[in-house]
Amino acid sequence: xxxxxxxxxxxxxxxTRLDAFLAQEIQSRSRTYIQALIKDKKVTVNEKIEKASxxxxxEDIVEISIPEPKELNIEPENxxxxxxxxxxxxxxxxxxxxxxxxxxPGNYTGTLVNALLYHMKGNLSSINGIIRPGIxxxxxxxxxxxxxxxKTDNAHxxxxxxxxxxxxxxxxxxxxxNEVKExxxxxxxxxxxxxxxxxxxxxxxxxxNAVTHFKVLSRGEGYTYLQATLETGRTHQIRVHxxxxxxxxxxxxxxxxKNPKIKIDGQLLHAGVIGFVHPFTNEFMEFSNEPPQVxxxxxxxxxxx
Numbered sequence: 001x002x003x004x005x006x007x008x009x010x011x012x013x014x015x016t017r018l019d020a021f022l023a024q025e026i027q028s029r030s031r032t033y034i035q036a037l038i039k040d041k042k043v044t045v046n047e048k049i050e051k052a053s054x055x056x057x058x059e060d061i062v063e064i065s066i067p068e069p070k071e072l073n074i075e076p077e078n079x080x081x082x083x084x085x086x087x088x089x090x091x092x093x094x095x096x097x098x099x100x101x102x103x104x105p106g107n108y109t110g111t112l113v114n115a116l117l118y119h120m121k122g123n124l125s126s127i128n129g130i131i132r133p134g135i136x137x138x139x140x141x142x143x144x145x146x147x148x149x150x151k152t153d154n155a156h157x158x159x160x161x162x163x164x165x166x167x168x169x170x171x172x173x174x175x176x177x178n179e180v181k182e183x184x185x186x187x188x189x190x191x192x193x194x195x196x197x198x199x200x201x202x203x204x205x206x207x208x209n210a211v212t213h214f215k216v217l218s219r220g221e222g223y224t225y226l227q228a229t230l231e232t233g234r235t236h237q238i239r240v241h242x243x244x245x246x247x248x249x250x251x252x253x254x255x256x257x258k259n260p261k262i263k264i265d266g267q268l269l270h271a272g273v274i275g276f277v278h279p280f281t282n283e284f285m286e287f288s289n290e291p292p293q294v295x296x297x298x299x300x301x302x303x304x305x
Contacts, residue, residue: 004063009061017052093147097294158279202240218305223250
């Protein structure tokens with residue numbers, strides 16, 4: 001049975017996009033999910049079907065029908081995935097560019113979780129439920145690199161505790177627009193949802209504490225190659241902090257320039273190093289991995305290698 005919600009547009013919300021208005025009113029649902037409902041004609045404005053880009057007016061009556069949630073059954077899939085390290089408690093996985101970490105509405109197949117369910121025979125931590133089994137932390141779809149996977153609940157609790165205490169070593173490599181002047185710098189700026197665009201994050205006063213340490217590795221004409229070490233792990237943290245400083249990542253579709261000179265599909269950001277204390281042996285373990293070929297080619301073309 002569908003749940004029907006009705007909203008009357010107030011003066012303050014006039015001229016807001018329909019999808020943005022509903023995302024603001026129904027914060028338990030993502031804007032992407034709402035856009036899908038609009039496309040499926042589950043939303044009306046004054047009893048008429050409108051597009052997501054429709055600008056609402058004061059006193060518009062917006063009605064949305066939210067379908068009953070479907071019971072999810074995430075299937076194992078024989079997708080190639082590089083297992084860098086594995087034991088009975090945990091694994092370190094290399095996630096390629098373009099792969100989503102876990103299923104989400106409209107995207108229930110082809111994810112890293114689907115691959116892990118196949119290769120690890122379902123031996124994954126249950127702490128994050130059916131959608132994110134074993135997933136201790138995430139990286140964006142177009143970010144490549146190393147991820148920690150928990151195979152037992154005990155390992156998951158230990159690794160999550162290390163994340164919370166900022167004791168897990170996470171080093172990223174990136175290429176950004178413009179030449180960074182400082183050799184080393186730290187960005188300590190809170191990150192939260194962008195109030196003007198819910199698809200984006202931003203530096204906002206009400207955001208969560210976010211700290212990133214940067215080190216320049218090489219400079220080219222108009223571009224810089226850097227290393228970034230996370231102290232915290234907010235959504236899009238490195239991408240947001242670099243854009244905030246005036247150095248958006250090369251290829252970044254959300255925070256980069258609208259018409260870049262060099263067009264690359266997806267930000268050049270690579271999670272190259274991860275270090276942690278093993279929850280069973282208490283031994284510190286560290287793993288590293290080289291950036292993908294597209295990253296190396298960009299370094300060469302920009303004379304940053």
